[in-house]
Amino acid sequence: MRLNTPDLARTTFAVLFIGLLLGVSLWILRPFLGPGLWAAMVVVASWPLMLRVQRVLWGRRGLAVVAMSLLLLLVFVVPLAVAIVTIVDNADRLVEWGRLAADFHLPEQPPRWLVELPMLGGVVQSAWDQATLLGLRDLWPRLTPYAGSLTRWFVGQVGNVGFLLLQFLITLVVATVMYATGEQAASLARRFARRLGGERGEGVIDLAGGAIRGVALGVGGTAAAQALLGGIGLALAGVPFAGLLTAVMFMLCIAQLGPLPVLVPAAIWVLWNGDTGWGVLLLVVGVLVTTLDNVLRPLLIRMGADLPLLLIFCGVIGGLLAFGLVGIFVGPLVLAVGYRLLEAWIADGERPPPTYRD
DSSP: OOOOOOOHHHHHHHHHHHHHHHHHHHHHTHHHHHHHHHHHHHHHHHHHHHHHHHHHTTTOHHHHHHHHHHHHIIIIIHHHHHHHHHHHHTHHHHHHHHHHHHHOOOOSSOOHHHHTSTTTHHHHHHHHHHHHHTTHHHHHHHHTHHHHHHHHHHHHHHOOHHHHHHHHHHHHHHHHHHHHTHHHHHHHHHHHHHHHHHHHHHHHHHHHHHHHHHHIIIIIIHHHHHHHHHHHHHHHTTOTTHHHHHHHHHHHHHTTOOSHHHHHHHHHHHHHTTOHHHHHHHHHHHHHHHHHHHHHHHHHHHHHOOOOHHHHHHHHHHHHHHHSTTHHHHHHHHHHHHHHHHHHHHHHHHSOOOOOOO
16 A cells, blocks of 8 residues: 655745745845835825825725825925935035034133033033043044044935935835725735734734834824924024924934934034024923923824834834834834734733533
8 A cells, every 4th residue: 555645856846936936026026125115104004094085085096095195295205305305415515514523622621601601601611621531522533533424424325316216206106006905905914914823813914004003103203293393493593504404303313313413513503603592492492302202202103003112112223223214114013013922922821721521
């Protein structure tokens, strides 16, 4: 009698063929992976808004898709494009500022106007003297050469304007298609997740959508609010190139670096020029805008996903370092899915074992 044994060679070649097919497919789609991922994040985050727009426009999906595409063009593509073009147009000035920072040397004594500040002058003088005794003045010349290199790197990252604008346009086109066929894509994702993990796998899809919406609201909304308020402060204080600095501040807030790298040097420049009142006001604005991050972002994130704030924060920072700007969404998404799966696994272990009756 002959036993039915599996054909190992056939199984191996089938797996290799499937792997080769997936690899070639990803290679073909490689130019569209980045824009497609961004489009998916944007569509998932704004899908509830699209449904509201559709209800307002007499239930017409086509009109809602057109309206959302124009809204994306105005809200995402145009501001980012303007910010990038503004930075690139002033690239020489940014490099010059980096060179000035590299050539700057701390004086032995603080400026007279700084010492004469009410309630703060004595503290500043004491801190300045202690820093001089500790040798921190000698540390500054070693750190300032990196300012020029950092500025040139930053300009180089946004220097390829044509490529970035093309990526934005491809993202817009893909997002438009996703808006039009959102239900079919969601159904396919749910079926795939159910095939992998049953009902729990389908729940992971809902969790992923909530995490994306929460991060989009928390990170994007907070960055826009911080950049807007900081830009108003720069304009009121009379800082030159307030629009350029606002664009830089928005990108720094998106990258989770905050507005202080822009507001603090701007306030020091205003104080250095003798405008004590406006300089102090700009410092106060910097503190308030930075504090806004701790209040507004958790609130907006909670609106999209009920997840621990530390988990979201680690996901944003870790994803940014690992995958670049898109990692702001990918990092929290991966951590959120892993966190929920770990919770479900622990809950399964705590359930009492089934009892059997004779």
